[in-house]
Amino acid sequence: MLVLSRRAGESIAIGDDVTITVLDVRGDVVRIGIDAPRSVAVHRTEVLVQVEASNKAAASPDDDVVSSLSQALRKPADEAEAGDEDDRPTA
Template sequence: MLVLSRKKNESIHIAGNIKVTVLDVSGDIIKLGIDAPKNIEIYRSEVFQAIQAENQQAASSKTDINQLSKLLSTITEDLKKSNT
């Protein structure tokens, strides 16, 4: 992890198109301004972690649906065989 010290109104640049500026420091609260292209997604850490958890849950649900679909296909084939 890169650790930098910045004072109020000082900035850092990331990848040439993202600028992070310290807007205010009040006690243990720091306000940052982020200037980045609209296609760059920016999330607070807790929001990003919640999105990741939702994505993992959705991916596991998709696997469950695929397993159910295969099971249904097998049952359907067995029923067709038993009817002939």
């Protein structure tokens, strides 16, 4: 990790098209501005972590939900097989 000290109004260039500027420093709060192309994703880390956790939770259903869905999908197949045996012609 590169650690730099900057004062209000000073900037840091990242590559050819990203500039981070220190806008204001008040106590333990630093306001920064980021100038980057729209193709570069810029997110606050705490928000990104929360979104990732939410996406994982949404993509991972409870075991009870999976079990009931599995039973619901098997039930019509079991009923169809039972119906097939009754429809067989007798010799």
